[in-house]
Amino acid sequence: MSEFREAVIDLGAVAANVVHLRAAIGTPHFMAVVKANAYGHGAAPIARTALAAGADWLGVADLTEAHALRDAGIEAPLLAWLHGPDTDFAPAIAADIDLGISSARQLSTVADAAGRLGRVAHVHLKLDTGLSRNGLNGPDWAEVFALAAGFERDGLVHVRGIFSHLSNASPVADDEAVARFTTGLNLAAAAGLTPELAHLASTAAALRLPAARFSMVRIGIGLYGLSPFDDASPRELGLAPAMTLRASVAAVRRVPAGAGVSYDYLWRAPEDGNLALVPLGYADGVPRSASGSARVNINGRGYPIVGRIAMDQFVVSVGQDRVDVGDEVVLFGDPDVRGGRVGAGAERGRLGGCRRHDQLRDRHPDRAPRAAQLPGGPQREQGARAMNRRVIPDAAAMHSWGVRVAAGLRSGDLLVLTGPLGAGKTTFTRGLGVGLGVRGAVTSPTFVLARTHPSLVGGPPLVHVDAYRLQGAMELDDLDIDFEHSVVVVEWGRGLLDGVAESWLDIEIERPTGALQTGPAGAAGSARASAAPGLDLDVDLDEPRTVTITGFGPRWAGFESAWLGE
Numbered sequence: 001m002s003e004f005r006e007a008v009i010d011l012g013a014v015a016a017n018v019v020h021l022r023a024a025i026g027t028p029h030f031m032a033v034v035k036a037n038a039y040g041h042g043a044a045p046i047a048r049t050a051l052a053a054g055a056d057w058l059g060v061a062d063l064t065e066a067h068a069l070r071d072a073g074i075e076a077p078l079l080a081w082l083h084g085p086d087t088d089f090a091p092a093i094a095a096d097i098d099l100g101i102s103s104a105r106q107l108s109t110v111a112d113a114a115g116r117l118g119r120v121a122h123v124h125l126k127l128d129t130g131l132s133r134n135g136l137n138g139p140d141w142a143e144v145f146a147l148a149a150g151f152e153r154d155g156l157v158h159v160r161g162i163f164s165h166l167s168n169a170s171p172v173a174d175d176e177a178v179a180r181f182t183t184g185l186n187l188a189a190a191a192g193l194t195p196e197l198a199h200l201a202s203t204a205a206a207l208r209l210p211a212a213r214f215s216m217v218r219i220g221i222g223l224y225g226l227s228p229f230d231d232a233s234p235r236e237l238g239l240a241p242a243m244t245l246r247a248s249v250a251a252v253r254r255v256p257a258g259a260g261v262s263y264d265y266l267w268r269a270p271e272d273g274n275l276a277l278v279p280l281g282y283a284d285g286v287p288r289s290a291s292g293s294a295r296v297n298i299n300g301r302g303y304p305i306v307g308r309i310a311m312d313q314f315v316v317s318v319g320q321d322r323v324d325v326g327d328e329v330v331l332f333g334d335p336d337v338r339g340g341r342v343g344a345g346a347e348r349g350r351l352g353g354c355r356r357h358d359q360l361r362d363r364h365p366d367r368a369p370r371a372a373q374l375p376g377g378p379q380r381e382q383g384a385r386a387m388n389r390r391v392i393p394d395a396a397a398m399h400s401w402g403v404r405v406a407a408g409l410r411s412g413d414l415l416v417l418t419g420p421l422g423a424g425k426t427t428f429t430r431g432l433g434v435g436l437g438v439r440g441a442v443t444s445p446t447f448v449l450a451r452t453h454p455s456l457v458g459g460p461p462l463v464h465v466d467a468y469r470l471q472g473a474m475e476l477d478d479l480d481i482d483f484e485h486s487v488v489v490v491e492w493g494r495g496l497l498d499g500v501a502e503s504w505l506d507i508e509i510e511r512p513t514g515a516l517q518t519g520p521a522g523a524a525g526s527a528r529a530s531a532a533p534g535l536d537l538d539v540d541l542d543e544p545r546t547v548t549i550t551g552f553g554p555r556w557a558g559f560e561s562a563w564l565g566e
């Protein structure tokens with residue numbers, strides 16, 4: 001039986017959170033922080049929603065994320081603040097991305113790139129006011145401000161903002177940071193800088209430390225409807241959680257008193273009773289620390305998770321209640337859970353730990369689980385139907401998943417594959433070829449734009465397209481592919497399909513780590529460009545991949561995650 005699990009994102013909740021927070025905080029400017037794939041909620045749809053609801057800035061950590069937003073057609077003011085030592089800033093300056101600057105060296109590199117481009121780079125100088133992570137060191141402020149003022153006079157740089165980040169360690173520490181930040185602003189003014197924006201507060205300080213608000217706040221966790229405080233729930237803050245993680249019961253069984261459950265028998269049934277198996281595990285973001293203490297809702301009632309949470313499943317004790325296979329299990333989305341940010345969720349006895357996990361995700365952006373798009377709020381992203389995310393452990397599994405997906409495809413279906421080199425796109429497509437029963441080895445289509453593999457079993461041919469060198473939808477159209485009578489797989493095809501196709505399935509494969517990551521310049525193409533053409537890196541599928549599937553258009557309107565094969 002197919003298992004059902006999904007994360008559902010309520011964009012209406014995000015919009016309502018923005019409206020509420022804007023009104024409550026009252027700064028002239030409001031930055032929606034959408035780093036780490038919008039904390040796992042989907043960067044582009046969240047960004048669009050937040051902007052439509054009144055945010056006027058977007059913030060991300062690195063330039064890869066920033067370029068992805070620009071590539072998605074989002075033109076709003078956008079700041080990226082975390083850069084590797086060898087970052088080439090030219091593409092970011094050309095894409096009108098504001099740059100957070102944490103050192104004199106970075107500032108000079110940016111000015112240099114701006115000079116070569118003949119454009120002005122917009123920067124926000126980041127002051128270290130006590131967090132000691134990154135940012136300009138207090139003793140260097142005056143010197144860097146003078147340097148920046150010089151670059152401004154030369155027309156290379158414009159200092160649009162000055163900012164810092166709080167530790168939230170204690171009210172005293174935060175007050176000190178506010179004072180230090182104010183000193184920095186005064187020094188900057190003395191150096192002749194006239195930044196339009198001063199920003200210090202993220203969600204917690206924006207809500208509770210009015211002195212930290214300045215002209216803009218940077219709101220992350222609050223946008224998603226979670227509480228940054230241990231002593232206040234989202235509901236108490238007027239926020240609505242945007243993500244619901246749910247699944248259906250995959251199996252039920254009755255056990256006698258004393259039966260051990262899951263690995264290591266951490267839990268034994270105190271009496272005869274019913275257990276329900278839920279097909280979600282730590283690979284899906286359910287923290288292992290929630291083993292034996294967290295609760296989930298089944299059919300609207302709360303029950304404890306018992307025993308150890310495994311990679312892909314956990315067990316719930318429902319006592320004497322009757323639960324059936326297929327009943328709905330809801331893991332998060334509870335507006336009464338406090339402390340989204342700090343503290344272990346486990347001892348709170350709720351899935352607060354999942355929120356903590358959200359925070360962990362933002363230090364591992366490549367692992368950020370994808371969010372879903374099912375129920376329609378008014379703000380739902382245009383045309384996106386459904387989403388499903390899964391973890392594929394290795395190359396063999398990627399191949400056989402391709403075989404299974406093929407079973408659900410028919411003539412006219414179009415798939416868009418996105419993912420860095422070595423992500424497993426070709427391995428997946430090879431599986432598709434096997435599943436469709438087509439002739440010819442499916443290889444990376446690097447040297448040709450499109451390769452057609454005819455069917456050996458009277459089915460549709462598989463057309464494998466490499467869109468990397470295509471300039472746009474027109475050129476894809478020019479390839480004269482018989483979309484209607486084929487199954488078409490387009491690698492690097494994101495953004496090319498509008499106007500060409502009515503429906504498509506977007507499949508994104510992410511690798512958690514690995515040497516062949518997207519370059520700092522961000523565009524997926526930069527990783528691509530630096531690798532030898534024709535090299536089939538898919539053979540190196542040595543770490544789990546996270547795959548996210550989204551259906552666009554009428555073909556996938558009734559799209560069921562179950563279809564994707566298990």
Ligand SMILES: *Cc1c(COP(=O)(O)O)cnc(C)c1O
Nearest residue numbers: 033165202203218219220221222
């Ligand atoms: C993540 C981040 C934020 C948002 O923080 P929240 O606590 O989620 O609101 C703001 N500013 C910077 C620099 C960040 O890295």
